[in-house]
Amino acid sequence: MSTExxxxxxxxxxxxxxxxxxxxRFLDSPEEVLDFIDGPDVAETIVISRGGTTTFMSPALMSxxxxxxxxxxxxxxxxxxxxxxxxxxxxxxxxxxxxIQTSRGETIPADGTTVRLDVTGDKGQVLLVSE
Amino acid sequence: xxDEIDVQLFLQKYKGRYPQGLEGDAQVRAELAVPFIETxxxxxxxxxxxxxxxxxxxxxxxxxxxxxxxxxASEGESxxxxxxxxxxxxxxxxxxxxxxxxxxxxxELGVDGLLELATTSRREVGTKVNVTRNWAASVCxxxxxxxxxxxxxxxxxxxxEDLEEMIQFGRRLQHGTWGGGxxxxxxxxxxxxxxxxxxxxxxxxxxxxxxxxxxxxxxKFNAKTELFxxxxxxxxxxxxxxxxxxxxxxxxxxxxxxxFLNETAYPWSGVAEGLPYCVTEVLVFPADKVTATxxxxxxxxxxxxxxxxxxxxxxxxxxxxxxxxxxxxxxxxDAEMDAxxxxxxxxxxxxxxxxxxxxxxxxxxxxxxxxxxxxxxxxALKVGLWDKFVAEGFDTMTADAERAWPVLTxxxxxxxxxxxxxxxxxxxxxxxxxQTA
Numbered sequence: 001m002s003t004e005x006x007x008x009x010x011x012x013x014x015x016x017x018x019x020x021x022x023x024x025r026f027l028d029s030p031e032e033v034l035d036f037i038d039g040p041d042v043a044e045t046i047v048i049s050r051g052g053t054t055t056f057m058s059p060a061l062m063s064x065x066x067x068x069x070x071x072x073x074x075x076x077x078x079x080x081x082x083x084x085x086x087x088x089x090x091x092x093x094x095x096x097x098x099x100i101q102t103s104r105g106e107t108i109p110a111d112g113t114t115v116r117l118d119v120t121g122d123k124g125q126v127l128l129v130s131e
Numbered sequence: 132x133x134d135e136i137d138v139q140l141f142l143q144k145y146k147g148r149y150p151q152g153l154e155g156d157a158q159v160r161a162e163l164a165v166p167f168i169e170t171x172x173x174x175x176x177x178x179x180x181x182x183x184x185x186x187x188x189x190x191x192x193x194x195x196x197x198x199x200x201x202x203x204a205s206e207g208e209s210x211x212x213x214x215x216x217x218x219x220x221x222x223x224x225x226x227x228x229x230x231x232x233x234x235x236x237x238x239e240l241g242v243d244g245l246l247e248l249a250t251t252s253r254r255e256v257g258t259k260v261n262v263t264r265n266w267a268a269s270v271c272x273x274x275x276x277x278x279x280x281x282x283x284x285x286x287x288x289x290x291x292e293d294l295e296e297m298i299q300f301g302r303r304l305q306h307g308t309w310g311g312g313x314x315x316x317x318x319x320x321x322x323x324x325x326x327x328x329x330x331x332x333x334x335x336x337x338x339x340x341x342x343x344x345x346x347x348x349x350x351k352f353n354a355k356t357e358l359f360x361x362x363x364x365x366x367x368x369x370x371x372x373x374x375x376x377x378x379x380x381x382x383x384x385x386x387x388x389x390x391f392l393n394e395t396a397y398p399w400s401g402v403a404e405g406l407p408y409c410v411t412e413v414l415v416f417p418a419d420k421v422t423a424t425x426x427x428x429x430x431x432x433x434x435x436x437x438x439x440x441x442x443x444x445x446x447x448x449x450x451x452x453x454x455x456x457x458x459x460x461x462x463x464x465d466a467e468m469d470a471x472x473x474x475x476x477x478x479x480x481x482x483x484x485x486x487x488x489x490x491x492x493x494x495x496x497x498x499x500x501x502x503x504x505x506x507x508x509x510x511a512l513k514v515g516l517w518d519k520f521v522a523e524g525f526d527t528m529t530a531d532a533e534r535a536w537p538v539l540t541x542x543x544x545x546x547x548x549x550x551x552x553x554x555x556x557x558x559x560x561x562x563x564x565x566q567t568a
Contacts, residue, residue, distance in 0.1 A: 015437050027210075030210060051210065054366065055209065055483070056209050076432065078361060081430060085354040087437075
């Protein structure tokens with residue numbers, strides 16, 4: 001039986017009862033985005049980007065990732081608007097309470113961590129799923 | 132104003148006094164010396180403005196921009212296109228070169244010709260002569276003035292004639308579109324029901340019910356064409372535009388949405404080969420389940436936020452070329468919508484791969500071309516002035532833009548831009564007694 005622990009909170013872009021579950025992948029460059037969409041398990045991945053602009057994540061949007069998390073931006077930013085149009089759950093300006101440190105010192109869950117996005121309310125929640 | 136400010140307060144209220152949204156709009160307008168954000172047949176013809184007129188407009192524009200930017204909470208950085216960098220250099224570029232070209236418009240068309248040009252958005256869809264440009268063609272270059280003043284390029288009292296020319300240009304476009312009253316969308320309750328009734332009725336009459344797989348396909352078409360529009364226009368909203376909400380009979384409302392897919396203005400436009408110039412969607416929702424606002428740059432926001440789950444009817448049209456008459460607007464079949472969506476997906480990927488290889492400076496320079504052309508080119512094309520604009524150096528980078536580039540694209544940009552964009556320094560007021568040039 002799995003348990004869930006709240007590890008991140010941000011702004012929910014659009015409400016949905018569909019709870020995205022997937023493994024985390026932090027994408028930090030266009031090359032990483034292109035490599036990622038050519039790989040397996042795209043639809044079972046929740047990707048993290050730093051900013052809220054949409055073009056950077058456009059291949060991931062079109063490839064149908066399970067969910068999006070950003071460390072910056074808000075629902076009226078471009079990625080927020082497009083995640084809504086693609087119906088991909090998205091939590092923006094997310095602050096994590098635990099995880100690893102990026103090269104810039106931001107705290108994020110490590111790649112491969114299984115999380116669930118709760119996007120039922122105004123706040124978006126990122127829950128660590130433990131078996 | 133003291134250099135020391137309460138940052139949290141200034142993020143909650145413009146200049147620490149005016150909140151966001153309708154409440155802020157009402158408060159700012161109540162304190163303006165004159166209601167110059169509203170337009171009349173007489174005052175759009177004035178060629179010289181008083182301090183009260185200019186400053187009332189500047190005060191409102193400052194709040195309006197703050198209200199708009201705050202909603203995006205600073206999008207943050209892009210891993211692909213340095214958009215904030217190219218946008219801010221573009222503002223300076225626009226302030227340096229737009230006034231000359233705006234005067235050409237006015238000299239060529241006269242005020243009545245400008246008013247007539249701006250009626251386009253009432254009669255046509257799939258046109259960039261729209262409400263976004265009414266706003267951007269004046270507010271953005273005048274924000275560039277604020278940046279130029281902040282950077283010490285000139286004083287707030289200098290270039291007063293340019294300032295008045297740009298304010299009046301924007302007001303004339305607004306007046307042509309709305310016929311009078313408030314020119315800003317924020318002063319119109321964040322509603323943009325701009326199409327004339329007969330134009331709207333013709334479009335809405337062709338919607339069809341959307342359920343199940345048909346609705347899923349329509350939503351994919353909407354998403355992929357919108358994303359491609361962003362990509363083609365270098366991650367800015369020039370590639371899209373919503374109008375509405377339009378109340379309909381039977382308790383429904385419509386949003387009319389343009390996605391510009393084949394803008395031929397740019398060197399990378401080949402990526403759009405085979406696509407129509409614009410696709411226009413009519414989206415119909417039940418008014419008892421969804422409410423909508425549309426902001427200054429023609430983007431819809433709804434309550435609840437998952438508005439597309441409530442989409443009940445829709446139709447998509449193509450405007451094949453920029454000059455295709457409205458009478459030749461055609462309804463897209465399901466098969467053609469699928470084909471367009473696929474081309475957009477391929478085009479987005481092709482452009483992504485190209486952009487991934489471009490240098491940061493190349494992308495900033497490309498972005499400046501987009502942002503400088505987008506707000507005036509469609510107007511100039513429509514009245515036959517574009518070739519003259521190009522010949523007169525419309526695309527030439529100005530000395531001020533080159534001078535601002537290193538500052539606005541460096542790590543120090545936030546020091547300049549945060550006070551300009553968020554703390555009320557972007558629209559410095561004027562006083563004739565202080566005028567020096």
